[in-house]
Amino acid sequence: DAKTTQPTSMDCAEGRAANLPCNHSTISGNEYVYWYRQIHSQGPQYIIHGLKNNETNEMASLIITEDRKSSTLILPHATLRDTAVYYCIASRGATNKLIFGTGTLLAVQP
C-alpha cells in the first residue's frame, strides 16, 4: 500500500477555498486516492475518491496530477464546520484495508 504524506496543519479563512495537498509518490496503478475527514471524536466521514481523473461532488473537488504522484482536495467555500482532520489514503478499494496517517488538521478561522 502506498504511503501518503500530508502537512500536519493548515489554516483557512471562512468563506475562502481550502486546498489540502497530499503526496503519494509510490502509488500503484490500481490504487485510488480516497479522502476522509474526522471531526473531533466522531467517526471518519467519506469525502471523495478518484483514480486519475479530477472528481467533484457536493462536498469537494479532487485534483490528481497527471503522474498521480500527488493530489489536492479543494473545499470551495470553507465554513467553521469544516474544521477537522483530513486524511488522504491510497487504497485499492473496499477489499483493501485503509491505512490512515496522521492527516492534516484544517482550522477554519472566522
Next chain:
Amino acid sequence: DAGVTQSPTHLIKTRGQHVTLRCSPISGHKSVSWYQQVLGQGPQFIFQYYEKEERGRGNFPDRFSARQFPNYSSELNVNALLLGDSALYLCASTRMGKAPDTQYFGPGTRLTVL
C-alpha cells in the same frame, strides 16, 4: 437510510476484563471492517469480514477477535483488556458491489480501560 450504528457509545472496563462491541452496517452493505484509534493517531485496521468470513486482519494480538452474523452485523471481542486497549473503536461498512467501493464509518465506541 440509517448509517452505520455502533453500540455502546461509551464503555468503561478494568484491566483483565472482556468486552464485546457491536456494529450494524448500512442496509444492503455486506462487509464490515473494524479499526482502533488511540488518542492522537489515525485509525488502525483490525479486521475485515465479508459474508461471515474473515477477509483481512491487521497487526493485533489474538486477544482481539470478531465475527459477522447472517444479517451482516458484527461483533468485536477483546479479551484480557490492557490499559493500552483504551481507544475509539470504529466500524466501517461496505456494499461490496462494483469496484472501487467505499467504506462508511460509524460513530465509534469509546472504550476506557482502568
